[in-house]
Each structure stands twice: as C-alpha cells, then as structure tokens.
Amino acid sequence: MELTVTKDLDDLTMTVVASFKHPVPVVWDLYADPRKLERWWGPPSHPATVVEHDLTAGGRVSYYMTSPEGDRYHGRWDVVEVDAPVGLTVIDLFADSDGNPATGMPASTMRVSIEETATGSQVTSVMTFASLESLEQVLAMGLEEGLEQSTGQMESVLAEG
Numbered sequence: 001m002e003l004t005v006t007k008d009l010d011d012l013t014m015t016v017v018a019s020f021k022h023p024v025p026v027v028w029d030l031y032a033d034p035r036k037l038e039r040w041w042g043p044p045s046h047p048a049t050v051v052e053h054d055l056t057a058g059g060r061v062s063y064y065m066t067s068p069e070g071d072r073y074h075g076r077w078d079v080v081e082v083d084a085p086v087g088l089t090v091i092d093l094f095a096d097s098d099g100n101p102a103t104g105m106p107a108s109t110m111r112v113s114i115e116e117t118a119t120g121s122q123v124t125s126v127m128t129f130a131s132l133e134s135l136e137q138v139l140a141m142g143l144e145e146g147l148e149q150s151t152g153q154m155e156s157v158l159a160e161g
Contacts, residue, residue, distance in 0.1 A: 013135075019121070019123075
C-alpha cells in the first residue's frame with residue numbers, strides 16, 4: 001500500500017491518497033460493510049464501533065471511537081451522495097452521545113473516490129473545511145496523524161478478505 005496525506009491551508013483541505021493491490025469493489029466494501037469500516041476508521045489506539053450504517057443518500061453512519069481509558073468520542077457521517085462502488089460524499093461531524101452535532105466542533109465535507117489502476121485501485125479522500133480556523137482546530141487535535149494511522153489499517157482488512 002502506498003499512502004500520502006497532504007494538507008492545503010489555502011484550499012482548506014486534507015487529502016488522503018492510498019493505493020491498493022485490490023479491485024475497486026473489494027476496496028468499496030471497506031466503506032459499505034460496517035464491520036470492515038469499524039476495523040480501520042479511527043487510529044489503532046481508538047477503535048471505532050459503528051452503531052448505525054445507512055450508506056444511501058440522505059442516510060447516516062453513526063459511530064464512536066473508544067480511547068485506551070474507555071472514553072467514547074462520537075461522530076457521524078450525513079450521507080450526501082453515493083455512487084457505489086466508486087465514490088461517496090458525506091458531511092463528517094463530531095457528535096454527542098445522542099448523535100447530535102457537537103457544539104463548537106468543526107464539520108467537513110468528505111469526498112471519496114475509488115479508481116481502478118493498472119495494479120488494483122486508488123482511494124482519494126478529500127476533506128474540505130468551511131474555514132481555516134476549523135481546519136487548524138482539527139489539525140491541533142491530531143487529524144493528520146490520525147488519518148495516516150487509520151488509512152494505514154485498510155490494507156490489513158483487505159488482506160483478510
């Protein structure tokens with residue numbers, strides 16, 4: 001697996017590009033199957049538990065990540081568009097324990113595209129923030145490292161089939 005994570009403060013984006021030696025439909029399952037999603041979404045120290053998974057336009061994916069101390073950090077995706085098996089667009093939100101957007105926490109629009117390559121497939125995920133302050137807030141929380149760690153887990157899930 002090849003992986004790059006880049007931030008663009010001018011365009012207010014974080015972009016993750018990962019290449020795999022697996023076909024597009026197999027990589028799509030990392031998003032479409034909630035049990036596979038929870039095995040890579042979030043850094044290894046904060047495993048995810050998916051509690052709602054409606055990956056259709058207008059649907060919602062709700063989850064929480066559990067810290068080593070047992071604290072739960074909730075989040076959700078409000079699904080804007082799904083073009084299975086090649087892409088999706090979601091609003092990625094921090095949430096409270098009831099699934100409501102967390103006050104004072106930034107949201108981003110995340111666009112995921114999965115393309116066939118000569119050796120398998122490539123996932124490009126672009127997160128766009130509404131303001132520089134929002135992007136800086138999540139960068140200070142470790143977003144860049146978290147994206148590298150979570151995306152880095154995708155290959156092991158794919159290898160298990």
